[in-house]
Amino acid sequence: MIAIDRLKILIGVLQSSHYDRQLFWAWIGRHPTPTDWDKFQDKVKADWTLKAKILFLASITFSQAIPCALILNLKFLRRGEGIAIKWIAFRAKKRLQKIKFRMIVGITGSFGKTTTKEIITQILGEKFRVHETPENVNTLLGIAGWILRTKFQDGDILIVEMGAYRKGDITAAARFVKPTVGILTGLNEAHRERFGSLEQTAAAKCELIDALSPGRIALWNQDSLLLREAVEIRLADWEKREIQSIPYGRKDNESMGFLCEGAGESGLLVRIDRNQNKSSREADKNIPTFSRMLECRMPILGEHVCQEFAVAVMLGNLLGMSREEIAKGCQSVRPLPRRLAPILAPGDRLIIDDSYNITLDGVGAALEVLASINRRKIGVFAGIPEGGKESDRINEELGRKIASAFEIILLGNTPVAEAVLRGLKEGGFNETHIIRYTDGKEVESIVARVAHDNDCIYFSAYDWPAIYL
Structure with missing residues (x-):
């Protein structure tokens, strides 16, 4: 394979890691040679954004040291990128200030952000014009760019999903958008690898409420135990700032x-x-x-x-x-793709596509659903990434949770698979009913071979991005 093709693969890996240098070098450490990179040609596709194109052109001459060239050029690019982000955000903020929105809603959390955003949009959309950030647009640059491209009117409702890749990301987005309502959907150990600890993750998510102006409204999910604990620590400070803190949940409504x-x-x-x-x-x-x-x-x-x-x-x-x-x-609300989406297949098979789900809370919710379905069940899993130092414990718990729910389990050959296996054994799962797989294409052939009519086939996050593999 020529150097240009390998550079394209590495740009795809860098994008999969959200341009996080630490994650990128960890991947290079696991795949140190160019022949290792070649194996990912069909698994990794670069998204040719302006940033990716600049990195490609700046690194193309470094055929013998592509990873170093990419990171070095990324460092220089970020200096100019910071100026560009400020300019784009400045223009977008000026545009926002001209619109008298009926309500601006900011949403963040470890899970449930997109589902919450979509359900709110569809219900409020019955009466109002509602604008929501598109899927995967949750950074300051993405939000600002979307605002510049979108036509608003006075009286519209704006719903903005906010993601965090490092401390301060949500603060910047919230100060830019200035929500009248902030929603915290939940807190768990997802993205622990990014923030280092659960406390740091909680601090990053709660930046949304910390950035609200006095008198604004904070809605938070009381069903999330970890979020409830994080809110209790901050509640007195929010009350001093006259933030209206209102819990919500699935019960007592x-x-x-x-x-x-x-x-x-x-x-x-x-x-x-x-x-x-x-x-x-x-x-x-x-x-x-x-x-x-x-x-x-x-x-x-x-x-x-x-x-x-x-x-x-x-x-x-x-x-x-x-x-x-x-x-x-x-x-009017309909299931979201890849989030517990039911699909009826030939042979009266029920496929549950939960392939966006990559947290213990999400798996727990899925198991509640599966318990109410009277069919033979096949589960497809790859484990949970980004657990940091707690990765083994999290994936062992995953194995224990799913051990009693399925008759057959397909388990991906991922870095956390051995921890999931230990959990399955502790949960008493029959080891002869575990089938290992390497990629999504292999999953299709295995399911076609082992599934019966009337089966329920549950797909968790079974086909990981290359950065995790």
């Missing part, structure tokens, strides 16, 4: 006339009380219960999604939406 429950393969059942701002217990007893409640059935798996509906209903109430408008908005 009668006070706002909202009930939600899972119904197995049938999806979610949401009930909205017709009596605005009254619970079903407080409503007029002369009206039969069935006539008071507006029922919505949606093909969405997992009772944990009720918490996303709860926060959307809260926002609908704040914006003065009627019960009928909220119920109609709920009815």
Whole structure:
């Protein structure tokens, strides 16, 4: 393979690591020779952004030291990039200041950000013009560029997902957007490798609320134990700044006339009380219960999604939406791709595509759904990356969790696979029912061979980006 092709592979790896030099060098340490890189030609594809093109042109002459050239050029590029980001953000901020938004919502967390954003958008969109950041646009540069390309009007609602790759990222995004409502979706050990500790991860996510102006609203998911602990530490400071801190969750929502429950393969059942701002217990007893409640059935798996509906209903109430408008908005919500998405396949097989799920919390939610499905189950897993020093413990726990849920498990040959295997053995899983695989193409052939009619086939994050492999 020629040097140009290898340079393209390494640019793809660098992008997969979010241009993190430490992760990139760790990958080079595991794959030190050019022939090692060649194996990733079909697995890694560079996204030819302007940044990638500049790196390619600046590094193309260094055929014998491509990794060093890439990192050196990245260092110089970042100096100019910082100036460019400030200029783009300045222009976008000027544009934002000209629009009188009805509400600006900032969303962050270790999990559930995109699902929360999509459900809020679809429900509020029943009455208002809602603009949401596209998938994977969650950095200051990405948000600013999207704002410059989007047409807004006075009275619109703006929903911005915010990601963090290092300390201060969310602070910068929040100060730029200036949300009127900040939402913390949850906290877990995802991205521990980026931040070093759970405390640092919590601090990074809570930057959103720390950056809110006095009198603004903070909504946070009380079902997340780790987030609840992080909020309790900061609550007194938020109250001093007159931040309205409001918890939400999947349960105890009668006070706002909202009930939600899972119904197995049938999806979610949401009930909205017709009596605005009254619970079903407080409503007029002369009206039969069935006539008071507006029922919505949606093909969405997992009772944990009720918490996303709860926060959307809260926002609908704040914006003065009627019960009928909220119920109609709920009815329009559809499953998100790769997030517990049910797919009916030939042979009456139920495929659950959860391939975006890469956290223990997400797997736990999936297992709740699977427990309500009366079919033989096949699970496809690769393990959980970015666990840092806790990686072995996290993946052993994953193995123990899934051991009793599946009849057959396909396990990828990833760096954490041995830890998952130890957990499976501790959980009493039959080792003869474990099938190892190398890539996504091999998964397809194995599933075709072992699956029966009427099976349920669950796909977790089974095909990792090259940076993790």
